[in-house]
Structure formats: C-alpha cells, structure tokens
Amino acid sequence: MKATMLRLAAVAAVALSAQAAVAETITERLDDRNYFADGKDAWDKVCARCHTTVDGKTDQSVGPDLSQIEYDADTLKHFVRNGHLAMPAFSASHISDATIVEIADYMAKNIYKGE
Structure with a gap:
C-alpha cells in the first residue's frame, strides 16, 4: 500500500511538471513580444506587407493606402480581430x-498624413 502511494505521488509529480512546461510554452506563444519589438x-x-503608405503608389498593395485613413486603437483592433x-x-x-495599441500609435505619428 505504501509503495503504491509512493508510485502515485511520483506519477503525479511528473504529470504536474509536464503540465507546467506546457503552460509555459502556451504563455510564451501568446506573448507577441517574442515576435514584435514594438x-x-x-x-x-x-501591416506593411499589404498596405501602402505612399499615396497608393505601391504596385504590390492589396489593402488601402493607410496614410490617408486615420484609425484610433479601437477601430484598428476591430479590423485586426475581424x-x-x-x-x-x-x-x-x-x-x-x-x-x-502600439501599431495605432505608430500609425498616427508616422503613417497618417491627413488630407
């Protein structure tokens, strides 16, 4: 009986440590700081892969010229999420x-040129 309890405790310890490792990996994946500095x-x-910012003069542009459209963070979030x-x-x-929010701030200061 005592040996069985010790084995169960050892199995539980291994399972918990594996679960912690998986949780850490998921947390790292959700933290986009691993991918984007700012x-x-x-x-x-x-964004720049599809959006031009030079008055619509980029031939590869799929999306609209964002230098002519001002987005606040909430509006940008809506388009990004949906x-x-x-x-x-x-x-x-x-x-x-x-x-x-950082992208919206960057766009407001560096991309948006106004009318």
Missing part, C-alpha cells in the same frame, strides 16, 4: 491588444 516592428512585419475584405483576421495569439 508597434513599428509589428507594422513592418505584418478582418475586412481581403484582410484576414488576426487573433490575440498572433497580435496582442497591447501591440495593436
């Missing part, structure tokens, strides 16, 4: 809410 980095790696037309939706495991 809003500009996220813009360069994700997608729009050719734009796919990005979940929080791809781009965090904090990074969306």
Whole structure:
C-alpha cells in the first residue's frame, strides 16, 4: 500500500511538471513580444506587407493606402480581430491588444498624413 502511494505521488509529480512546461510554452506563444519589438516592428512585419503608405503608389498593395485613413486603437483592433475584405483576421495569439495599441500609435505619428 505504501509503495503504491509512493508510485502515485511520483506519477503525479511528473504529470504536474509536464503540465507546467506546457503552460509555459502556451504563455510564451501568446506573448507577441517574442515576435514584435514594438508597434513599428509589428507594422513592418505584418501591416506593411499589404498596405501602402505612399499615396497608393505601391504596385504590390492589396489593402488601402493607410496614410490617408486615420484609425484610433479601437477601430484598428476591430479590423485586426475581424478582418475586412481581403484582410484576414488576426487573433490575440498572433497580435496582442497591447501591440495593436502600439501599431495605432505608430500609425498616427508616422503613417497618417491627413488630407
């Protein structure tokens, strides 16, 4: 009986340590800081692939010229999370809410040119 309890305790310890390792991996995956240094980095790696910012003069542009459209963080979050037309939706495991705010801030200061 005592040996059985010791074996069960050992199995439980191994299972708990494995669960902790999985939880740590998931947490790392959800922290997009592993992928993006800041809003500009996220813009360069994700947004700029499809959006032109030079008055619509980039031939490879799929999305609209964002230098002519001003988005606040909530509006940008809506488009990022839900997608729009050719734009796919990005979940929080791809781009965090904090990074969306940083992208919106970067766009307001560096991309948006106004009318």
